[in-house]
Amino acid sequence: MKLPEISILVLIICVSSYSFGQGVEENWIKPRIINTTDLGADPDDEQSMVRQLVCSNEFDIEGLIVSTGCWKKTQENTNILDKIVEAYGEVYSNLSIHAEGYPKPDYLKSISVMGQSGYGMSDVGTGKDSPGSELIIASVDRDDPRPVWVMGWGGMNNVAQAIWKVRETRSSEELAKFLSRLRLFDILGQDDSGAWIAKNFPDVFYIRATGVYGWLPLKNSDYYREQIQEKGPLGAVYPDTKYAPEGDTPAFMHIYPNGLNDPEKIDQGGWGGRFSYNKVEGIRSMSEVAKIDEYSESKFDPYYMYGNTEEGIQAIKRWSNGYNNDFVARLDWSITNNYQDANHHPTAVMNGDKTRNVLYKTVTEGSTITLNAAGSSDPDGDSLYYKWIFYKAPSSYKGALTIKNSTSLKADLEIPSDAEGKSIHIVLEVYDDGEPNLYAYRRLILNIQSNK
Incomplete structure (x- = not known):
């Protein structure tokens, strides 16, 4: 299969340039991402996928792979995916007016492929290569310093086949x-291939949310x-929605480059949740997997x-205004030129x-x-509001903290006298008064040393 060329970073510092429409140019790293999805199992x-495509300018999407899982153990075609990509093509010109970096529809079509057509590890091994598994190998092999995030919205046997080969x-x-x-990130576990990967390749970076x-x-x-x-x-x-909306979205929201978190530092927390560095033994897949085979995992x-921290879903919900309004605004972009x-x-x-x-x-x-948000701006000329937050959950310092003028452009933070050797996470929220109001974030991690 001939895969499309994907632009790579050429700067040693691994920084690419981007602008929000007519806004101020920034420097940041676009994450590389491959989504595998058991489309047709559940409308979520x-x-x-709709949310992923409407914010696709934020990522370098290198693969959209139709996969299987415990709720859809076979796949035959990419028809559902093609329909969504076609809809994206109808609004691409509008989206491109509002932000740079949206992938061209023909490019997305070229990376929309079938993965493993069968279920779990039964479809991994000799003669089991698929366009999806081959795409994963080609992407990882590309001369690019950035890691490749492979997201499992269904089972993980596409990446399992790639690793096996x-x-x-x-x-x-x-x-x-x-x-x-x-970088592997699966949602709930939906076949036995994730357990196979984690067992046989224990050093692999693997999040099960x-x-x-x-x-x-x-x-x-x-x-x-x-x-x-x-x-x-x-x-x-x-x-x-049939059961629950958008259960797979946290996979790519974890690496959404909005200034809130570094996805490599999984305990920081962001739009996709927060995860612990203390690996958990035997995080089981959805119950349907054991019904298919009691001993599958x-x-x-x-x-x-790696699994979720004790915050659970609250690690996502605390940012709800930001991600809800982001989706609404981007759909607004899709309908106006x-x-x-x-x-x-x-x-x-x-x-x-x-x-x-993330700053340290x-x-x-x-x-x-002094915490200073001077220089923050809005491309529409809207008024800006500021909020300085002590994010206690990822901080090793758990005591009380005082931020003076915490809703002002500038704020003062008193470092507690008992914080030596601890870390303190401060998050800046900047939001406008547009409709809907939109958010930008920054994080500062303070490491506290003795004053002696």
Whole structure:
């Protein structure tokens, strides 16, 4: 299969340039992403795909792979995916007026492929290569310093087949290099291949998210009908919810480059949730997997994966205004060819830094530091509002903290006298007064040292 060329980063610092429509240019790294989805099993995959495409300028999407899972054990074609990509093609010109970087429809069609047609590890091995597994190998092999995030909205046997082939055809050193460039994120576990990967390749970066429901408005409410489904071709292919809406969306929201978190630092927390560095033994897939085969995963025990922290779904919901309004605004973009007729994201600047990077600073206990959002701006000329937040959950310091003028452009933070050796996470929210109001974020991690 001939795969399309995908542009790569050529700067040693691995930074690409991007602008929000007519806004202020920023520097940030676009994540590389491949989505595997068991479309047709539950309409929530279609919902997540609509959101993924409407914000696709934020990512380098390198594959859209139709996969299987415990709720859809066979696949035959890409028809559902093609329909959504066709809808994207109808609104591409509008989206491109509002932000740079949207992939061309023909490119998305070229990376929309079939993966494994059968279920789980039964479809991994000799003679089991698929366009999806081959696409994963080609993407990881590409000369690009950025890791490849492979998201499992269904089962993970496409990446399992890719890993199996590399293991069988390359040296141990080449296999280790291949695995080091993978970032795996599966939703709930939907076949036995994830357990196989985690057992046989314990060093692979593997998140299994289980806190994926309950972060959105109530299903089939007015929010969906009025703010999403009635807005043009993409809204029209966003189906009603059967069980729970958009259960797969947290996979790509974890790496959404909005300034809130570094996805490599999984304990920071962002739009996709927060995860613990303490790997968990035997995070089981959805109950249907054991119904198919009682020992499908237990036969790989012990296996270990990264899982959600104790915050659970609250790690996502705390940012609900930001991600809900982001989706609404982007669908607004899809139905207007006039930049002035929609709202656009502000740019958040922290202490003079205009990137979206997480910032780090060493300070002394008992001192006072100034937090400064000067230089933040809005491309539409809207008024801006500021909120400085002590995000206690990922901070190792768990005591009380005082931020003076916490809703002002500048704020003062008193470093507690008992914080030596601890970390403090401060999040800046900048939001405008447009319709809907849109958010930008920055994070500062303070490492506290003694004042002696």
